[in-house]
Every structure is written in C-alpha cells, then in structure tokens.
Amino acid sequence: MIQNAPKVKAGKQTLAAVPPHFYWQRLGGRVLLTNDAGCSSWLDEKDFRLLLKGGLKEGHPAFAGLAEGGFIRTRLDFNALALKNKRKEAHLQIGPGLHIFVTTLRCNHKCLYCQSGAISQASKGADMSWPTARRSVDFAFESPNRGITIEFQGGEPLLNWGTLEKTVRYARKKGRETGRELGLAVVSNFSLMTEEKAAFLIANEVSVCASLDGPEDLHNNNRKYAEGSSYKQTVKWLKYFRKKSDNQEGEKRVFRPSALLTVTRYSLGRHKEIIDEYAALGMDFIFIRPLAPIGYAKNLWGKIGYSASEFVRFYRDSLDYIFELNSKGTAIKEKMAVMMLKKIVRQDDPMFVDLRCPCGAGIGQLAYDHNGDIYTCDEGRMLAWEGDELFKAGNVFKSKYSEVMLSPAVKACAAASNLEMQPVCFRCVYKPFCGVCPVYNYEAQGSLWGSMPSNERCATLKGIFETVFLALRDKKKGAVLRSWVEK
Amino acid sequence: MGGKMKKEAGVFFDARVYSPEAVKLAAAVFSGRLDISLKRTARGITATFGGAAERAAELGGAFANEALNQQCRMDLERKNSRLARIVLTKALLSATQRHAG
Numbered sequence: 001m002i003q004n005a006p007k008v009k010a011g012k013q014t015l016a017a018v019p020p021h022f023y024w025q026r027l028g029g030r031v032l033l034t035n036d037a038g039c040s041s042w043l044d045e046k047d048f049r050l051l052l053k054g055g056l057k058e059g060h061p062a063f064a065g066l067a068e069g070g071f072i073r074t075r076l077d078f079n080a081l082a083l084k085n086k087r088k089e090a091h092l093q094i095g096p097g098l099h100i101f102v103t104t105l106r107c108n109h110k111c112l113y114c115q116s117g118a119i120s121q122a123s124k125g126a127d128m129s130w131p132t133a134r135r136s137v138d139f140a141f142e143s144p145n146r147g148i149t150i151e152f153q154g155g156e157p158l159l160n161w162g163t164l165e166k167t168v169r170y171a172r173k174k175g176r177e178t179g180r181e182l183g184l185a186v187v188s189n190f191s192l193m194t195e196e197k198a199a200f201l202i203a204n205e206v207s208v209c210a211s212l213d214g215p216e217d218l219h220n221n222n223r224k225y226a227e228g229s230s231y232k233q234t235v236k237w238l239k240y241f242r243k244k245s246d247n248q249e250g251e252k253r254v255f256r257p258s259a260l261l262t263v264t265r266y267s268l269g270r271h272k273e274i275i276d277e278y279a280a281l282g283m284d285f286i287f288i289r290p291l292a293p294i295g296y297a298k299n300l301w302g303k304i305g306y307s308a309s310e311f312v313r314f315y316r317d318s319l320d321y322i323f324e325l326n327s328k329g330t331a332i333k334e335k336m337a338v339m340m341l342k343k344i345v346r347q348d349d350p351m352f353v354d355l356r357c358p359c360g361a362g363i364g365q366l367a368y369d370h371n372g373d374i375y376t377c378d379e380g381r382m383l384a385w386e387g388d389e390l391f392k393a394g395n396v397f398k399s400k401y402s403e404v405m406l407s408p409a410v411k412a413c414a415a416a417s418n419l420e421m422q423p424v425c426f427r428c429v430y431k432p433f434c435g436v437c438p439v440y441n442y443e444a445q446g447s448l449w450g451s452m453p454s455n456e457r458c459a460t461l462k463g464i465f466e467t468v469f470l471a472l473r474d475k476k477k478g479a480v481l482r483s484w485v486e487k
Numbered sequence: 488m489g490g491k492m493k494k495e496a497g498v499f500f501d502a503r504v505y506s507p508e509a510v511k512l513a514a515a516v517f518s519g520r521l522d523i524s525l526k527r528t529a530r531g532i533t534a535t536f537g538g539a540a541e542r543a544a545e546l547g548g549a550f551a552n553e554a555l556n557q558q559c560r561m562d563l564e565r566k567n568s569r570l571a572r573i574v575l576t577k578a579l580l581s582a583t584q585r586h587a588g
Contacts, residue, residue, distance in 0.1 A: 092574070095582035144584045178586075358575065363582040405583040414578055420571035423559035447516045451556040454549075 017054025020073045024048070025429035028470050037084040038347040038432050039069035042473060088432070090349035091356050091364055095405075098353060098365035099140035099150050100378050101167065103128045104160040105370055105385075109189050110224040111211075112304050113262055113297040119155070127160045128370040133167040135396040136368040141174055142401040143366075148175070149183035153378065158192040168204050185209060187260075189223070189230060190237040198240065207255035208241055210234045212281075213262060214274035222264055234259075238281055260287055263314060264304040271318040279330050287335035288318055290460050294443050295382050308456045312463030319467055326480045333484045340468050341485045343433040348485075353377070355435040355461075359417035362393055362410030372396040374404055376413050379439040391439060413438045416448035424452035430465040496543040497535035498551050505558050507532060513554035521546045 022035045031048040034040045043051060043062060050056045051071070056063060067075035086093075105119050105126035119126055128136075140148055150171055152164055168184055175182030184206040201208060212234055213219040219231040241257035248254055259278065261267075267274060278286045290311045293301050315336075322334055339350040353360025361376035368374055372395050375381035380391025391413070394404040404410065416438045419425040425436065440457050441450025452458045471477040500510050510532045514523045522537035534550065536543035564571070 092577045093581050095584065142585050144581065144586050180586075358578050363578050401585050402583050405579065410582075411579065414575055418571050418575055420567050420574060421560065421564055423556060423563055426563060426567060445516075446519065447512075447553075449556070449560060451553060453556075454552065 015073075018073060019051055019054075019071060020076060022071055023427060023429040023431055027429075027466060028473065030473075032429055032469055033066075033069075033071055034429050034432050035070050035081075036432055037070050037081040038088040038343055039071070039081075039084065040344060040469070041066055041069050041071060084347040088343055088347045088349055089356075091351060091360070094146070095144040096140075096360075096362065096364055096366050097143070097145040097147050097149055097351065098360070099136070099143075099148060100365065100367040101128065101133065101136055101150055101152050101157075102154060102367065102369050102378075102381065103133065103152050103157045103164050103167070104155040106159045107155040107189075108159065108191055108225065108227065109156065109230060110226075111296075112222050112224070112300060113264055113291050114295055121156075121159055126155070126370055128163050128368075128372075130163050130166050132370070132372045132396065133163050134170055135372065137167060137171045137174060139368070139374070139396045139401065140366070141178060141180065147181040147183065149185065151185045151187060153187045156189055156192065157186055158188050158197065161192075161197065165200060168200075168206060172204055183207070189225075189234065191225060191227070191230065191233045193233070193237045198237070198244075202241075202244060202254050203252060205252050205255070207258070208237075209258045209260060210238060211262060212238065212259035212277065213264075214267060214270060214277050218266055218270060218274070221266055222262065235281065238283075242282055256284055258285060258287075259283055260289065262289055262291060263306075263311060264291060265306050266304070268306060268310060268314050271314055272321050275318060275321055275325065275332070279325060279332050283332065285333050285335045285338070286318075286322070288315055289336070290457075292379070292440055292443075292457070294379055294439070295386075298443065308459035308463060311460050312467065315464055316467045319471065323471070323477050323480055327476070336464060337468050337481065338484050340433055340465065341472075341481055344468070344472070345482055345485050346487075354437060355433070357417065357419040357431075357435050358414040359435050359437055361391070361413035361417070361438060362405060362407070363414055366393070366404070368396065374399065376409050377439065379437070380409070380413075383439065383443065390442065412448055416441070422449070422452065424458075428462075430462060433465065434461055496540055496547055497533055498547055498554075500532045500534065500551075500554055502529070502531040505531065505554060506561060509558035509561055510534065510554050512557040513550060516553050516557075517546065517550050521550060523550070 022033050024031055024033045031043045031045060032040065033043065047056060047062055066072050070076055070081045106121045106123055108121045140150060157164055171182060171184060186201060186206055187209045190210050211223060213222045216231040220229055223230040238257050238259060245254045245256045261274065275286060291297055291305060293305060297304065319334055319337065322332060325332055339352045339355065342348040342350040353364040365377055366374055367378040367381045369381055373392055374394045374396060375384060376391045376393055384392055391409050393407040393409045417436045419431050422436060425431055436450060437457060438448040442448055445451055445455060472481055507527060510525060514525060517523060524535045526533045536547055
C-alpha cells in the first residue's frame, strides 16, 4: 500500500511488479523510503517513479540495495525482514524494564523547567518510607522483564538517603536471589553528595546522572540553588565519578557518570558553549532534549519555551558542531541520534520508552510515587501532582501486578499511542522509528490521541529525524553517525 | 463539504463526511476551552460556540480540525484495526505475564 504516491500509469502492471508496503517522503531533493522492518533507502525522483511503475529491474544500480531492504516484491526475504522487525520491536515481548522511584518530592533546587512537582526541602510527608520502597522493589520484580532498572528520582533523591540506601541493598539482594539483571541509577543534582554516599553508590554499582545545562551562568540561571552554585556542585561530582570510572579499582564496575541537558530559550544560540562544556568534562554523550510544557515549565512557557522549529534549528546546529568536534578527535555522541540510529542503522531496539509503538507507558516503564501510587510514567505522575490522576495505574499495597498492567490508564495509553491507529503517523516515513506520548498530547492538546498536524512534539521529532537522515546521506557525517552505533 | 464557519461563530459538519461520534469526541476534547452546543439534523451537525466571539472564532477552526482528526482516526480504525489490535495485544499480554521467580 502506497499512500499519496505520485500518479503513474499502471499499464499492464502485474502484482509482482507492485512494490510492497513502504513509507516515503521527499527530502533534500531525493526520496526517502522506509519500511516496517526498519530498513531505509534513498532514490532520486526518476528512479522512485520507476520503482512505482515496477520498472526498476535487476541490473539497475539501486536494485540490490532495495531488494535487501525489502522494497522489491519479488525479492522479499520474509525471514530476514521479520527478524529485523522483531529485533527492532523487542519491547513488545518483554514488559516494563524501567522502574522510576520517586523517593521524595522534596528538593533543594527551584529549577525553571522542573516537571517533577518538587516541593521545598523542609516539607513533611513527602518522602517514600522504607516499607513503601521495599514493596515497590517487590512490585518491580514482578515484571516479566529479565532486566530491571530502578531509577531513583525526586525531588532530590539524596534528601531521603536512608530509604535510598536500604532500597539499594534490598534490590541488590533480590536481584542476586532471583538471578535477574538489575540496573540501579540515581538522578541527582549532587548538591548533597558526600564521599561516603559516593563510596556506597560505587560499592553497589549504582550509576549516577545529573542535569548539566551548559556553562555556569546558563546552568545556574536554569537551576536555582539558594545555597551556592549548582553548577560547581554538579561539575565537581561529575569529575569525581569520571575519575573513579577511569581508574576502575576493585571488583565492582564503576559506571561513567552521565548528564542530562534540558534546552530552554536561554540555551538557543549557545550550542557551542554547551557542547564544549560537556566535551571539557570528558562526557561520552550529550542528550539534547527538548523541554515539554508540563509542570512548572507549562506556566513559564512564554519565558523559557520555544517553537519546534527553533528547537530543531538548535539541534541541527548542535549536531553539526558535534561532527566538527568528532572530526578533530573529540569522541562525543548525541544520545537522541544514537537511539534513533540503533533503529535506523542496526534495526535494534534501544529500549527508549519515549520513542516506541505503543509508547512505554506502563508496558515499558512504571513510576512509583513517594506514597506507593503507581503511574504509567513519570510525566503521568507529574500531572497527578497537579490534581489530575488520569495516568494513575494502581498502588503498590492495593493493586496486583496484573491489575496495574490491565488498568484503564495503561490500556488507554497503549491504545492511544499505537501508530497503526494514528492518522498522519500511520503513513509517516519515520513511523518505523518513532512514537507518540499520550501525556504530552493530553497536556498540550486535550486528548490522549493528540492531533499530529499541530503537535509540537511531532514537529520536533520530524525535524530531528530529518536532520539525522540527511546527515546519514552525507559521506563524512554519515560515517561519524555509523561509528556511533558500531558494535 | 464540512467544517464551514458560519457568521455566528459556528461550524457545520456534513453527515456525508462526519459521524456524530467524531463531532462529539471533538466537543469532549474542547470541553474545557470552548462552550459548545451541538444540533443534529438529517444533513449533519451544527456546532455553535458560546462565550466571547473573538475566542470562539479563534478556537472554532481548531475545533473543526479536531473533528476531522477524530473522523480520520475512526476511518483508520476501520481500515487498520486488525494489525493495530495484534500490536496492542502482543504488548499488553507480554507485559502482563507475572515473573515466575
């Protein structure tokens, strides 16, 4: 089935000559073709019309590539294509792997774009108790997924260190007893990090991640911290963990620390400074993430937000600068591109819950609030904090695992984010690699389904995909991108 | 055919294109933003908007787009539901199996 294909004369075209189902779009003067196996190909307009007419025959320079990618009906290798599709969509087989624990709502920062509904550090009744955390670990281990990742978030998770410490020990014990692969991660602003806490995290193979928004003035402007420079604390501990990781003393793996960049209006035009900051710290990755109009960010959108086209321009400029640095020997990768490339180049599943069909809400991730309430995702929990419990799927003390998975919230998100049922998406050239977010749609457009022609998240993702595909077509840039996902 | 704006800040949805369900769903999506009244006739549904005329005119177009979006989604469901249900069932069933350990 070809949607909106240019008109070609069918003549005496046989079924064998009709191309199999694929998606396409004109881009950068050529035509990009993709299919559900995750294969892609470029044709010029003339050859594209030839393919549609069934006139692109063996011996044509593009034939072998198209045949291998599953674009020639008479050469379809169903086993190979099915395998690629299964690998790319591996998330459909395994259940939730990411379990986000909101160990406290309290925070000692007041970030402009905070989406987590954090409250002041002196507040009462906002911490996850140890019994709640223990029950949450038990609940997470009921997932059929062999690999369980528990991510401690907040608020600032180090403000509830006692529960975090016990939870890490308990989860490690449970992981050993059940033979499951367990990943543990703390997302912190590092302002409360100490040598003792760092030693405990390293001894228990807990990876660390912090927000780093760029140079000191930009970072501190976004991430308000009354007790000093947020930037200095972040950088100090990123360097500390980096050094520990480089040295790898003892039997335990010391993971490279990672950092998250949130792009605000203040970041636009400063991509070089931001990337230089990451490069100077020796970070392997920079994750150029757009801001979503959820939480505090929604109220401040006029001040800190931007349009999809502004973000895409920033992303494109950033990626170009990263190519420049790579060509000079600085090995830094952009994480969003890497996750897309794993699907596009290798037909692998990067297990990125935001970019899959159906989306990861519930079936790929669960968020556990401080009181044991379970949400489809952290974004869904943030909405509940504002009084809307649409995305609540249960409670660790009151709900069975199967009840949560078959809760209205999980089923509604899975149905609404199924791209086969999304007008516009179902025929989009990026469909094999993309995903919609019901929480974003609900917040920005008033329904779980959303409406893609005016959806800013859709416009942003299309812009990023375009940037990545066009870069892949370029000889030098393409070589850099492919090197990022080489096994 | 459908989605025409009238002088009194209303939109007519032709029954040949729009099902009542699509228009009602669109009205539900816009319920917090726009005061909408729906009047059904044999030829279709007329949506009229209460409140400030300026805001009604501004959101009326968006409302018509939403009705179109809902109708396209329902049309697509008829066409694509078999494949969509396979994907959905696979994802939900896989996630629902409790770990045996």
